[in-house]
Amino acid sequence: MTAGSGQVYVVTGGCGFLGSHLVRMLLEHEKNISEIRVFDLHLDESLRSLSNNRVRVRLISGDISHLDDVREALHGSHLVIHTASLVDVWGRVPASKINEVNVTGTENVLQACKEEGVQYLVYTSSMEVVGPNIHGDHFYRGNEETEYRIYHKEPYPLSKAKAEKLVLEANGTKMKGGKMLYTCSLRPTGIYGEGHELMKKFHRQGLRTGRCMFRAIPPAIEHGRVYVGNVAWMHLLAARQLQIHPSTLGGQVYFCYDSSPYKSYEDFNMEFLSACGFKMIGSRPLVPYFLLYLLALLNTLLQWVLHRFFIYAPILNPYTLAVASTTFTVQTDKAEKHFGYRPLYAWEEAKKRTITWIKSLEVREKDLKDVGAKGNYCCN
Ligand SMILES: NC(=O)c1ccc[n+]([C@@H]2O[C@H](COP(=O)([O-])OP(=O)(O)OC[C@H]3O[C@@H](n4cnc5c(N)ncnc54)[C@H](O)[C@@H]3O)[C@@H](O)[C@H]2O)c1
């Protein structure tokens, strides 16, 4: 296939953790495309060099909350994978901003699809549109049909739930020229893998405490995790099959899953960190839950007191503690049944890739330290 004869895909948020893996996945495994438009507020120029003689990677700087930017990016495209989102459960950005990006941004993508005649939209939703709720109701190896007391108060899960509802309601919308808009929504659980910002934070924290991690959550609390490469693979397959079987996938939601083991959030992270010399202190939480909750409340108070001077957004707050302390795991094969999804990466491969990446962080940290030390020496 010569460049230019294939389809044009748009990946919103394509420079992000998931988005950048998705761009690479499309380049490697999707033969029907000639251009990938990477639409993002913060461009990663390194993606531009991924272009090859078959597929052009075109970086487009824009704000998803500005309809004109989105309309321009979608003009002439065939399909959109919409991953752009403000992922914040730490109070880094105001609720209004989260809503503007995650909900209004999604409205803009839908509006631009209808105006530009883009027929296919795959939305990156989240497990959080379901839960866990802050009442501590466990979701134990549930699936897309499992009944659950959904209760959202926090801006992020609220925004993802609203956006997903808009996407699903838009499925079947008639467009100009008699074309129809087809949409589906993918719900990853906690994504891990190369480039995961939160893992970087845990790693840095652990380095500061002599590679010791201190258990805060009971090991019996399972938290669903899925490898970023498999999430990207599922998006690619959903995009491909939505075009072939729109009546099957249109208007459907799919949890993203693979063979990653069911473990507590902390023990799962230790699958990688222990290979880098880290150890978990405590076979059960080192402090009682009420003390953790008081600490979380203190963090919220400090965030409020300091917000005029700088953004204080520690990992632990009442919401993240509630989420971490509530089992949320999925067990489903809906994506396999509907569009033949099977994980591209087995657990051992996903684990190996993630460990290799974390070890590369250590090399980088050491190099930075060495440069710092030399720098200090030169300045003396
Ligand atoms: N990370 C997870 O564990 C996880 C789990 C479930 C679902 N998700 C979903 O996956 C998607 C990607 O998440 P991620 O972890 O890669 O986050 P990320 O922050 O790494 O990527 C999000 C991207 O969106 C871009 N973006 C933000 N605001 C924008 C705006 N106004 N206009 C254009 N682009 C904008 C960012 O620059 C970034 O590149 C999100 O929709 C998120 O809700 C993530």
Ligand SMILES: CC(C)[C@@H](O)CC[C@@H](C)[C@H]1CC[C@H]2[C@@H]3[C@H](O)C=C4C[C@@H](O)CC[C@]4(C)[C@H]3CC[C@]12C
């Ligand atoms: C400090 C300890 C209590 C530590 O164990 C806290 C972990 C906590 C920060 C994470 C536990 C579960 C995570 C969330 C989950 O993986 C799913 C998510 C959905 C996704 O769309 C966005 C990220 C997140 C909300 C994720 C955030 C970190 C946790 C709350």
